[in-house]
Amino acid sequence: MRFNETLEQIKIYEAGKPIELVVREFGIKEEEIVKLASNENPYGAPPAAMEAVKESAAKIHLYPDDSMHDLKRALGERFGVESFNIIVGSGSDQILEFAARAILNSDTTVLMSRITFAMYEIYALQQGAKIVRSGCYRHDLEEFYELYLKHSPAMIHICTPNNPTGDAIDREYLYSFLEKVRDSLIVVDGAYMEYAAYKDERKRIDPKDIIDRFDNVLYLGTFSKAFGLGGLRIGYGIAKREVIENLYKLRPPFNVTSVSLKAAQAALGEIDFVNSTVQKSFSQMERYVNYAIKRGFEYIDSYTNFITYIFDKELSSKMISESLLKRGVIVRDLSGYGLNGIRITIGTPKQNDILFEKLDEVLNGY
Amino acid sequence: MRFNETLEQIKIYEAGKPIELVVREFGIKEEEIVKLASNENPYGAPPAAMEAVKESAAKIHLYPDDSMHDLKRALGERFGVESFNIIVGSGSDQILEFAARAILNSDTTVLMSRITFAMYEIYALQQGAKIVRSGCYRHDLEEFYELYLKHSPAMIHICTPNNPTGDAIDREYLYSFLEKVRDSLIVVDGAYMEYAAYKDERKRIDPKDIIDRFDNVLYLGTFSKAFGLGGLRIGYGIAKREVIENLYKLRPPFNVTSVSLKAAQAALGEIDFVNSTVQKSFSQMERYVNYAIKRGFEYIDSYTNFITYIFDKELSSKMISESLLKRGVIVRDLSGYGLNGIRITIGTPKQNDILFEKLDEVLNGY
Numbered sequence: 001m002r003f004n005e006t007l008e009q010i011k012i013y014e015a016g017k018p019i020e021l022v023v024r025e026f027g028i029k030e031e032e033i034v035k036l037a038s039n040e041n042p043y044g045a046p047p048a049a050m051e052a053v054k055e056s057a058a059k060i061h062l063y064p065d066d067s068m069h070d071l072k073r074a075l076g077e078r079f080g081v082e083s084f085n086i087i088v089g090s091g092s093d094q095i096l097e098f099a100a101r102a103i104l105n106s107d108t109t110v111l112m113s114r115i116t117f118a119m120y121e122i123y124a125l126q127q128g129a130k131i132v133r134s135g136c137y138r139h140d141l142e143e144f145y146e147l148y149l150k151h152s153p154a155m156i157h158i159c160t161p162n163n164p165t166g167d168a169i170d171r172e173y174l175y176s177f178l179e180k181v182r183d184s185l186i187v188v189d190g191a192y193m194e195y196a197a198y199k200d201e202r203k204r205i206d207p208k209d210i211i212d213r214f215d216n217v218l219y220l221g222t223f224s225k226a227f228g229l230g231g232l233r234i235g236y237g238i239a240k241r242e243v244i245e246n247l248y249k250l251r252p253p254f255n256v257t258s259v260s261l262k263a264a265q266a267a268l269g270e271i272d273f274v275n276s277t278v279q280k281s282f283s284q285m286e287r288y289v290n291y292a293i294k295r296g297f298e299y300i301d302s303y304t305n306f307i308t309y310i311f312d313k314e315l316s317s318k319m320i321s322e323s324l325l326k327r328g329v330i331v332r333d334l335s336g337y338g339l340n341g342i343r344i345t346i347g348t349p350k351q352n353d354i355l356f357e358k359l360d361e362v363l364n365g366y
Numbered sequence: 367m368r369f370n371e372t373l374e375q376i377k378i379y380e381a382g383k384p385i386e387l388v389v390r391e392f393g394i395k396e397e398e399i400v401k402l403a404s405n406e407n408p409y410g411a412p413p414a415a416m417e418a419v420k421e422s423a424a425k426i427h428l429y430p431d432d433s434m435h436d437l438k439r440a441l442g443e444r445f446g447v448e449s450f451n452i453i454v455g456s457g458s459d460q461i462l463e464f465a466a467r468a469i470l471n472s473d474t475t476v477l478m479s480r481i482t483f484a485m486y487e488i489y490a491l492q493q494g495a496k497i498v499r500s501g502c503y504r505h506d507l508e509e510f511y512e513l514y515l516k517h518s519p520a521m522i523h524i525c526t527p528n529n530p531t532g533d534a535i536d537r538e539y540l541y542s543f544l545e546k547v548r549d550s551l552i553v554v555d556g557a558y559m560e561y562a563a564y565k566d567e568r569k570r571i572d573p574k575d576i577i578d579r580f581d582n583v584l585y586l587g588t589f590s591k592a593f594g595l596g597g598l599r600i601g602y603g604i605a606k607r608e609v610i611e612n613l614y615k616l617r618p619p620f621n622v623t624s625v626s627l628k629a630a631q632a633a634l635g636e637i638d639f640v641n642s643t644v645q646k647s648f649s650q651m652e653r654y655v656n657y658a659i660k661r662g663f664e665y666i667d668s669y670t671n672f673i674t675y676i677f678d679k680e681l682s683s684k685m686i687s688e689s690l691l692k693r694g695v696i697v698r699d700l701s702g703y704g705l706n707g708i709r710i711t712i713g714t715p716k717q718n719d720i721l722f723e724k725l726d727e728v729l730n731g732y
Binding site for chain 2: 001002003004007010018019020021024035038040041042043044045049050051053054056057058059060061062063064065066067069070090091093094097101102103104105119126154183184185215216224228229230231232233243246249250252253254255256257258259260263
């Protein structure tokens with residue numbers, strides 16, 4: 001057996017630690033663990049989505065509707081696009097994977113921000129593509145344009161709001177970049193768009209607007225964040241028909257469960273619930289901003305349901321996150337991204353109380 | 367944008383038609399449709415699995431345990447292997463995809479039966495690999511060995527029982543082949559193994575036995591068939607650690623939903639339920655054998671929960687399956703596989719009553 005050479009340089013992505021792991025490793029009771037590491041919606045899924053899951057139980061022996069007819073129609077109505085402009089994946093992650101496999105090979109380059117979603121790199125490496133990163137972790141699109149001219153990337157990743165930093169770019173600023181770059185496939189990842197659009201209308205990227213104007217842009221959205229369906233693995237891509245058809249060639253049949261399809265459709269009917277959780281999240285975020293100011297931490301103004309604290313040299317993000325973990329609080333250490341910082345999901349008021357209590361303990365005992 | 371050349375030769379896999387599609391296309395009421403096209407377990411999922419789905423509803427906002435710790439332990443106990451010998455996928459399909467992407471490229475060849483599971487070819491084409499097929503649709507392993515010597519395939523697919531034909535090979539016959547082929551990755555797809563092992567102990571392939579003896583074999587199993595979880599997309603691969611680790615490099619994080627993980631674990635605790643449905647299926651299969659004899663059809667002796675009828679020239683499998691479809695009965699036409707036949711899932715007694723009634727109608731009016 002000879003495995004393909006590209007595998008040699010691939011590292012396994014370390015996902016946010018699940019509650020089960022902390023229960024097993026530290027013997028902490030499940031109900032005492034506060035998980036603020038994976039940017040789930042702490043207020044839970046929309047009630048109708050939970051109901052849809054229960055109702056699906058009687059039919060789990062049947063394969064899903066592989067045409068995803070009903071969900072695509074609901075998404076089409078939400079965004080004002082046609083079903084043939086939509087591809088549904090096992091998380092928007094899977095659409096990223098399809099895009100990488102459709103476009104990249106060992107002769108191509110992919111451009112992305114210095115600090116951005118880890119899977120962009122992993123999928124590119126799986127294809128043996130060369131990776132070029134901006135120097136600035138914010139999406140400095142002038143720098144992106146220079147790098148584009150220099151490297152002619154086959155694919156460009158723009159994550160707005162950006163994960164794991166939380167900053168977002170203005171729509172008009174993005175458009176001025178898109179107007180100049182007409183050949184690369186540009187993936188605009190809006191996994192946290194519901195948050196950004198709520199906080200500041202100028203950050204709202206509308207997929208219909210995008211595909212009406214640009215043939216080479218793939219917009220990604222997900223049900224895992226504001227829509228509260230992280231456990232069900234469902235997201236979507238929206239683009240011009242030609243792009244979607246090519247991605248479809250790489251879509252395995254039945255790539256999303258029947259339960260997830262039903263739940264996502266139900267969730268789309270609960271926009272008011274979703275918006276109310278987004279509002280609560282930003283209301284709680286003020287506490288995190290105040291905490292950072294009080295402690296003298298640098299923080300990034302966030303357009304998402306998480307906040308990123310950046311520490312001075314005296315503090316180690318790795319030690320802080322490990323100390324929190326032992327106390328049953330899971331946050332995301334960003335040292336793997338080259339940032340001495342932690343990313344904290346904005347939790348429920350009670351979860352945030354515990355986070356601040358435990359973070360006080362860790363910092364006061366540092 | 368330039369899409370990779372390998373996409374040009376890929377056709378989209380046509381999955382079995384879902385009930386929803388027949389409702390939409392023919393205006394037949396959902397409760398009147400009999401779906402015998404996708405080899406689901408017609409007796410439904412094990413009750414504990416349905417219960418697990420309902421119980422998971424409250425936590426669908428949380429990402430799955432990406433280590434899949436509990437399910438791997440349960441699978442490990444069932445098969446007597448270690449967790450590091452197991453990879454869990456979104457159906458065993460996804461493990462096939464990982465294997466193709468790990469091993470194949472445009473300089474490699476893959477060997478498979480003339481008529482076998484369609485995804486083997488599709489994943490190979492996605493990698494640009496060359497496909498060699500046996501002349502015989504049964505797994506004639508002498509022929510396979512000759513083709514192996516001639517083409518040095520990087521990967522060999524053995525599907526036992528075979529889909530869509532239903533025949534199975536003897537364990538000792540397989541072993542004598544595996545002993546001679548020590549370099550290719552050999553994928554032994556046991557998606558219907560619970561049926562074959564029940565009907566004839568000589569057909570049982572034990573994954574532990576396989577990996578104890580052969581370093582280059584990947585065994586696949588699924589929860590979609592006998593275990594009744596087709597809608598939840600969950601299957602597994604079992605192999606030596608080195609193989610699993612390489613496949614893991616291509617596994618996207620959270621590739622299986624939290625609901626599916628819980629349901630699969632619950633299903634493993636209901637072996638008696640599963641076996642009782644397998645027994646019922648073979649008991650009903652006698653009716654299908656008798657029907658074929660009465661009608662003078664050729665049929666393939668089946669080790670699965672489906673039966674394949676092969677027609678003489680006077681009958682067209684395409685017309686028969688379309689005529690059944692208009693009557694609300696969904697079966698699988700095999701003309702796309704180069705076989706003038708249909709594959710029928712053995713349904714519940716009532717479903718089978720309807721199938722025979724409608725098939726009589728179609729044949730008598732032919």
